[in-house]
Every structure is written in C-alpha cells, then in structure tokens.
Amino acid sequence: MSAAHGGPVSGFGAPEVRTEPGHRAVGSPMAGAPKGSRNTRKSSLRTHQRWYVPWLFLAFGLTITITFILFPFFNTLGLAFTDATLLRDGQFTGLENFRRMFDDPRFTTALLNSTLYVICVVPFMVVLPLILAALVAGKGRLLGFFRTSYYLPVVMSVVIIGLIWTNLLDSRGLVNSLLQWIGAIDSPIPFLTDRWLLLFSAMMVTVWSGLGYYMVIYLAALANIDQSLYDAASVDGAGTVRTFLSVTMPGVRSTMMLIAMFSSIAAFRVFGEVYVLTGGTGGVGGRNVTMTMLIQSEGTGLQAETGYAGAISLAMFVIMGALLLAQLWYQRREEDA
Amino acid sequence: MSSAVITSTPQDQPAVKPRRRRVRKGSIARYAILILMFLLLAGPLVWQLSLSLKGAGDDIYATPPEVIPNDPTFEHYTAVIDRLPLLRYVFNSFLVAAMVVGGNVIGATFAGYALARLKFRGRGVAALVFVAALLVPIETVIVAQFLLVRSIGVNDSLIGVALPGLVAALNVLLMRNSFRAIPQELEEAAVIDGANAWQRFVRVCLPQVKGMISVVVIFAFMGAWNDFLWPLIVLSDQNNYTLTVGLNHLRGTFIDDPRLIAAGTIIALIPIVIFFVALQRFFFRGLESGGIKG
Known part of the structure; x- marks a missing residue:
C-alpha cells in the first residue's frame, strides 16, 4: 500500500539515512506500475487545472x-575558497584553505577519528x-516486549544517552566498580580520559543506541524470506547456526548491504x-574531535572562520559522496555477478 | 531487492521453529541471549533511575553496587529543577517540535500530492530539487545555514531552530510515493464530478494517506525533539535552550554530583518514553508497512 523505503527513518533528525531513498527510489515498484496508462489519463485531468x-x-x-x-550548499561551495569569517566577507583565496587543511593536525585527527568510526562501528551494526x-x-507477547525494549534507546536523544554513559564509564562509575568488584581489574580503566579508549567508548555507545533501529529493518527483511526455505533446511537436517548462515543470511543480503551503507554514512x-x-x-588536547565536531568548532561562534569551515565541509561532502558511490558500485557489481 | 511489502508483524521464527527435537535447548539459549541483551540495553536506564533516587544515606560508589536505594528521596528532582529551568527547556523543545511537525505535515503532503498526482510543466525539476536536497548531508551545510539564519535575524530563537527542518525532502518523497499508490479511478470519479485539484486533494486523496502522515508526524517529532547539533549552534541565550542543549549544559553545571544529572536525564526521558510507549504500535507499523522493503 504505502510507499517507500526508509519511511521511518525520515525524521531521525538528519542523520542516519537521508541518502537512502534517493538511490533506491529508482527501482521502486511504486514508481513503475501504472505509468503508461496514467500519462494519457493525467492529461485529461490537466485540462481542468490552471x-x-x-x-x-x-x-x-x-x-x-x-x-x-x-542555497546553503552552494554558499558552502563559495565559502570554501575564501578567507571569510563570521564578521566579515572574505576575499577569494583559491586553494589556500585546502592547503591549510592538510597541514592542520586537527583536520587529520578528525579525519582519522571519523574514518576509524566507520571501520569499527559498521561491522557491528551489520551483524x-x-x-x-x-x-x-x-509471535508472542514476550518477544514483542523484547522488540519494544530493544528499540527504546533509538528514541532517546544522544545527549541523554551520552550523559548516562558518561556516568557509567566514569572512573568511579558502575562499569569500573563492577569490574573491580568481580576482581577483573585493580585500578579503574580510564574510559573517558584515554585518547583511544574514549573513541572506542563512544563507538560502543553508538552501537548500543543503534542496535534496535537496524534490528527493525532486519525484521522486515526476515519476514520476506520464503518459509519453505526453512522447511527445506530442516528436512535436510540443518542446525540453527547452519540455517542462519545458509538461509537467513543470503535472504537478507541486500538488506545487509543497505545497512552497511546507512551505518557507514551515519558513522x-x-x-x-x-x-x-x-x-x-x-578530549584531551582535542584529539578526539570528529569531522562534524571540527566543522562545529571552526565554523560557529564569534571567532568562526566560516571560510575555512566551509572548506572542511566541502571535504566532508566529497568523502561522503565517494563512500556512497563506492558502495553503490560494489552493490551493482555484486548484483551483476 | 525484493519488493514485497510487509503488512503485519513478522510471524515466522526462522531460527527455531522447524526443528521440534531441538526446540527446548534452542529456546533456552535464545531467551538467555534475549535477557542478556535486555540487561545491557535497559540496565543503564535502571541504574540511572536508581541513582537519581539515592539519598544521603546511600553510598553511590558502594562495592558491590546497590541498585535499590536504601534511603530513597526525590530531593534531586526538585534540586535540579530549582537550579536549571528544565521545564522551560521541555516547553521550548515542544514548541520547536510542534513547528517542525506542522511544517512537515503541511509542506510534505501538499508538495507530495502535486508531484504524484498533478501533471504540469516543471514537475521533473521540482522532484529533482527534493532528491538533490536529500543527498546533501546536513553537517556539510550547517555553517552556511548558520550564516543564513543569522543574516535574517532569527539566530538564537526557536524559530531559527525550527526553520531549516520545516519541510524535510525525505518526507516530501515519502508522501509522493504514498499518493502515487492511490488508484487512478478514485480521482477520475472526482474529476467527472467536477472536483478541482484542491477538492480532490482534500476529499479523495488525503484520507488514503493517513498512515504515511502518521509516520511523518512521529518521525518529524522525534527528529526535532532529539536534534542536538543545530540548536547547539543556533542558540546562545539560556532561556531559549531546547532540552538537548539544556541537558548538555547540565553536565557542566553539576559535574560533581551524578545524582543530579541522573535526575535531570530521567525528567528529560519521561516525555519521549511516554510518546514512544503510547505510539509504539504506529512506530512498528510505520516501519513495517510503510517502510522498508528489503
């Protein structure tokens, strides 16, 4: 009946998956069906319309x-080649911003952190x-209860989630005191102060809060798998794990690729x-900044260097576009094979 | 990608159903994992609730950790409301969410209808505008958005927070697809009866897309309610803070007392949890029926 992919996704603010329907809509069955007949019929409708x-x-x-x-997008393209600040319009400076960007350790750190985020988070989000x-x-009430409760973190604001985990991962927080209590560690683990541990903690929080979202997408895909395949697998004596690997996984393959794409862009x-x-x-010395954080800190506030921030934005746009194209290309190749 | 549309809760139990012999062992393992996951996902919330209720008689750093407060109190809730205008932030967030929901419902249904059911010169270009907008990651234009909002003088206001999200391109395209699925015959009958575009839109087509409208409402609300980056950039006066920005501020204010922060987060959680529990049917229905084709 209704429409497209990613319905639910829409409002997730911005993040998560805005790029999705763009490419999928092309193949949408909705798009196709009654086209031929509609065009001729529609023209009769048009006569009644100014x-x-x-x-x-x-x-x-x-x-x-x-x-x-x-308009802001094209404005960003322009800004990226000027030395504009919040308080004055800039002069055209050519590629100066980009030269500066590659010498800026904050930029390389942010690029590294965001890239690591993609590499580490996506496999968990897919599997x-x-x-x-x-x-x-x-079916069943109990399973329904589990579904609902697993989805709950998805509706919570990242700020609330962040505050909860800041508290849990604190040197005197629940995680450290549990670990100390069972004797796994002697001194608290510096989850929130160590450069790498902090990044991994944040990744863990991202996975924690995103599981339910992708679970629901998979639920829809699972319901599409032909039940007779499971019956056949069972007749052949396949175990739970074997059935999962040989029936379930191939059945949701395209969904897995889709989720790899969403979650890598989100990450x-x-x-x-x-x-x-x-x-x-x-983080300490700003070594945990991500691309978006860098744009936020360089491009807003009274000292904002909007031209430089525009250049970083443009770099981010190009990288994300490349990420998307690479995955579309891979997907196309898989389908052709 | 298959194109079947799911219209009800998934009913199959792929992993366990077929093998009766193993059902027992399989079920135990299955529920053990489900409960473990439940603890991992719900545990942090329970701990936060417990922390917020712990009174002077509790050692919040006790080993082993205690979940049930010995000396329960609500004083942290009153204290946090005293020290931060949390209720004001909640109100601000509601205002922004109301504007965004209203804007998206109106803007997306109107535009979606025109793109799907009216034939006119320039329709392809109009559709392309929304598709292009969909492909722009918001983070990459946020600096220019900030400059724009500032230049029209609505920075540091709730209107400035709501404006860029007033009509999301994704919602327009969702509504377009929804309108497209309505059988042509319905509208033709109305044309023969002499109905104009507006009458066909309101009387014939709108009732057919109620389901997708509720999906748009829910996700527009959630998006606006939970948005953090944009209000953080736009707002500077504390009185205008939305809940997410205000909560972030909470940490700076009470870094020393986790119980106050816990009370603050629980207060902030209440509206969205009520919203979710009350509308969860629609959440999953939207996701399953409207939503995703695997």
Whole structure:
C-alpha cells in the first residue's frame, strides 16, 4: 500500500539515512506500475487545472528546501575558497584553505577519528542487529516486549544517552566498580580520559543506541524470506547456526548491504556521542574531535572562520559522496555477478 | 531487492521453529541471549533511575553496587529543577517540535500530492530539487545555514531552530510515493464530478494517506525533539535552550554530583518514553508497512 523505503527513518533528525531513498527510489515498484496508462489519463485531468495550481501546492516545500538546503550548499561551495569569517566577507583565496587543511593536525585527527568510526562501528551494526532480529522475530507477547525494549534507546536523544554513559564509564562509575568488584581489574580503566579508549567508548555507545533501529529493518527483511526455505533446511537436517548462515543470511543480503551503507554514512557524521562523552572539548588536547565536531568548532561562534569551515565541509561532502558511490558500485557489481 | 511489502508483524521464527527435537535447548539459549541483551540495553536506564533516587544515606560508589536505594528521596528532582529551568527547556523543545511537525505535515503532503498526482510543466525539476536536497548531508551545510539564519535575524530563537527542518525532502518523497499508490479511478470519479485539484486533494486523496502522515508526524517529532547539533549552534541565550542543549549544559553545571544529572536525564526521558510507549504500535507499523522493503 504505502510507499517507500526508509519511511521511518525520515525524521531521525538528519542523520542516519537521508541518502537512502534517493538511490533506491529508482527501482521502486511504486514508481513503475501504472505509468503508461496514467500519462494519457493525467492529461485529461490537466485540462481542468490552471498552470499555477501545482506550484501553489509546491510553494512551501520548495521555498524551505531551496532556501535552507540548496542555497546553503552552494554558499558552502563559495565559502570554501575564501578567507571569510563570521564578521566579515572574505576575499577569494583559491586553494589556500585546502592547503591549510592538510597541514592542520586537527583536520587529520578528525579525519582519522571519523574514518576509524566507520571501520569499527559498521561491522557491528551489520551483524549484531541481524542476530537480534532473528532472535526476536515471531509471535508472542514476550518477544514483542523484547522488540519494544530493544528499540527504546533509538528514541532517546544522544545527549541523554551520552550523559548516562558518561556516568557509567566514569572512573568511579558502575562499569569500573563492577569490574573491580568481580576482581577483573585493580585500578579503574580510564574510559573517558584515554585518547583511544574514549573513541572506542563512544563507538560502543553508538552501537548500543543503534542496535534496535537496524534490528527493525532486519525484521522486515526476515519476514520476506520464503518459509519453505526453512522447511527445506530442516528436512535436510540443518542446525540453527547452519540455517542462519545458509538461509537467513543470503535472504537478507541486500538488506545487509543497505545497512552497511546507512551505518557507514551515519558513522562518518558522528557528533553527539563524542561531543557529550568529552564534555564538548573533543578530549584531551582535542584529539578526539570528529569531522562534524571540527566543522562545529571552526565554523560557529564569534571567532568562526566560516571560510575555512566551509572548506572542511566541502571535504566532508566529497568523502561522503565517494563512500556512497563506492558502495553503490560494489552493490551493482555484486548484483551483476 | 525484493519488493514485497510487509503488512503485519513478522510471524515466522526462522531460527527455531522447524526443528521440534531441538526446540527446548534452542529456546533456552535464545531467551538467555534475549535477557542478556535486555540487561545491557535497559540496565543503564535502571541504574540511572536508581541513582537519581539515592539519598544521603546511600553510598553511590558502594562495592558491590546497590541498585535499590536504601534511603530513597526525590530531593534531586526538585534540586535540579530549582537550579536549571528544565521545564522551560521541555516547553521550548515542544514548541520547536510542534513547528517542525506542522511544517512537515503541511509542506510534505501538499508538495507530495502535486508531484504524484498533478501533471504540469516543471514537475521533473521540482522532484529533482527534493532528491538533490536529500543527498546533501546536513553537517556539510550547517555553517552556511548558520550564516543564513543569522543574516535574517532569527539566530538564537526557536524559530531559527525550527526553520531549516520545516519541510524535510525525505518526507516530501515519502508522501509522493504514498499518493502515487492511490488508484487512478478514485480521482477520475472526482474529476467527472467536477472536483478541482484542491477538492480532490482534500476529499479523495488525503484520507488514503493517513498512515504515511502518521509516520511523518512521529518521525518529524522525534527528529526535532532529539536534534542536538543545530540548536547547539543556533542558540546562545539560556532561556531559549531546547532540552538537548539544556541537558548538555547540565553536565557542566553539576559535574560533581551524578545524582543530579541522573535526575535531570530521567525528567528529560519521561516525555519521549511516554510518546514512544503510547505510539509504539504506529512506530512498528510505520516501519513495517510503510517502510522498508528489503
């Protein structure tokens, strides 16, 4: 009946998956079906309609979208090649901002952190929610309860999640005191102060809060798998693990690739988890800044160097575009094979 | 990608169902994992709740950790409300969310209808605008958005927070797809009866897309309510803080007392948890039926 992919996703603020339907809509079955007949029929509808009527319907949506997304995008392209600051318009400086960017240790650190985020978070996001989904799929109140409770972190703000985990991972927090109590460690682990541990803690928080979201996507995909395949596997005497590997995994393969794409883009734009866990500082010496944090700290506030921040934004845009294209290319190749 | 649309809760139990012989052992392992995951996901929330209720008679750093407070008190809740205008932040967040929900419902249904059901010169270009906007990651334009909002004088205001998210391109495209799925015959009948575009939109088509509208409402609300980066950039006056920005501020204010922070987070959690529990049917229905084709 209704429509597209990523329905639910829509509002997740921005993050998560805005790029998704863009590419999938192409193959959408909705798009295709009654086209031929519709065009001829539609033209009969048109005779009853003044030319500006559709534009009245579109006016609000187009105005907001053009003003607040597309215009800023082109403005960013311009800014990136100037030395503008918040308080004055800049002069054209050519590639100066980009030269500066590659010499800026903050930029290379941010690029490293965001890239590591993608590399470490995505495998967990692709695999764990699938296992969870296979476990909670089915009828029954209890399973429904588990589904709902696993989804709960998804509706919580990253700030609340960050504050909860800041508290848990503190040197005197619950995690350290549990570990000390069972005798696993002698002195507290510096989850929130060590350069690498902090990054891994933030990744863990990201996985913790995102599991339920991807689980629900997998649930929908699991329900599409032909039940007879399971029956056949059972007749052949396949065990739980074997069935999972040979029936479930191939059945949700395209969903796995989709989730790899969503979650890698979401991971590259990480902001809230690291920001809150570091108290907004980006860690000791700013060594935990991510790309988005760098844009936020360089580009806003009274000392904002908007031109330089524009260049970083542009770099981020190019990297994310490349990430998306690479995955689309890989997916296409897989499908052709 | 298969295209079947799921219309109900998934009913199959792939992993366990077929093998009766092993059902028992499999079920035990299955529920053990489910309960472990439950503890990992819900445990932090329970601990936070417990912490917020612990009174002077409790050692919050006791070993082993104690979950049930010995000396329960609500004093941290009153203290945190005393020291930070949390209720004001909640109110601000509601205002922003209301603007964003209203804007998205109106903007996305109107634009979606025109793109799906009206034929006119320039329709392809209009659709392309929304698709292009969808492909722009918000972080990469946020500096220019900030400059824009500042230049029209709405920075540091709730309107400035709401403006860029007022009509999300994704919602427009979702509504378009929803409108497209309505059978042509319904509208043709209305045309023969002499209905104009507006009448067809309101009387014939809108009732058919209620499901997708509720999906848009829910996710627009959640997106606005939970958004952090943009309000953090736009707002500077404490009185205008939304809940997420205010909570972030909480940490700076009470870094010494985790019980106050815990009380603050629990207060902030209440509205969204009520919202989620009350509407969870729609959440999952939206995700499953509207949503995702694997």
